[in-house]
Each structure stands twice: as C-alpha cells, then as structure tokens.
Amino acid sequence: MVIVFIATRYQTILNWIQNIDYAEISSIGIMKQNGPKIYLYVDSQLSFQNIIRLFKQTIQKQGGAAYVYEFYGIYNGMIDYNAYMSETAKQTMKYYQSIKKDITDLEILNYQQAHSL
Numbered sequence: 001m002v003i004v005f006i007a008t009r010y011q012t013i014l015n016w017i018q019n020i021d022y023a024e025i026s027s028i029g030i031m032k033q034n035g036p037k038i039y040l041y042v043d044s045q046l047s048f049q050n051i052i053r054l055f056k057q058t059i060q061k062q063g064g065a066a067y068v069y070e071f072y073g074i075y076n077g078m079i080d081y082n083a084y085m086s087e088t089a090k091q092t093m094k095y096y097q098s099i100k101k102d103i104t105d106l107e108i109l110n111y112q113q114a115h116s117l
Helices: 010-018 048-060 085-091 105-114
Strands: 002-007 026-036 037-044 069-072
Touching: 002 010, 002 048, 010 026, 010 048, 026 105, 037 048, 048 069
Parallel strands: none
Antiparallel strands: 002 037, 002 069, 026 037
C-alpha cells in the first residue's frame, strides 16, 4: 500500500516510523520524494486507517505532538486529499482524472519487483 507522508520536519518523524518494529507491518520503504511529500510503500495486511493509527501512536510516544504532519492515501494515481468523498464524486473531479499522476502503477510495480514484495 502506498501512503503519502507530508511534513515540514519529515526526517525526524520518518526515522521514528521506520525504526519501530511493528508486528503487523512487514516493511516500510521510501518509494520517492517530492519536496516534503514522501511516498511510502507499506507492506502490511492492515487497513490504511490502522496503519495511520500505528504511525500516529509512534509519533506521539516519541514526543512528536508539536510536529505538523499528515498522511494520505492514493486514489487513481493522485494524492487523495479528499478521502471523505465518495468514489462516484471523485470520478467527476478533474484532479483525480489528470493524465499527470503523482505516482503511477508502473512506479509501484517497479518498487514491488525491486524489493521482492
């Protein structure tokens, strides 16, 4: 699963997330970075919501209450800033139908193959 992590002080938070041994998560890898946007590949059977819950708990335990950050999913190759919207509504939005994608299926497939996932 691809999760987009956005933060101004991303290095510190990313270290916290990657250095915790989660029983439910096999691996966490950085697929690509675009400024403060980090595209993480999370190998897990957990739902997006449960993965984010674990990440946020880790950040809180490490003292990260003062850090500003957010996690987003991917919808149709684009960062899903509107996760609350229905799929039907998203299908009508130009943003989600853009030809230029934030991350492509090929990028995801290449990452999975390179890391034997």
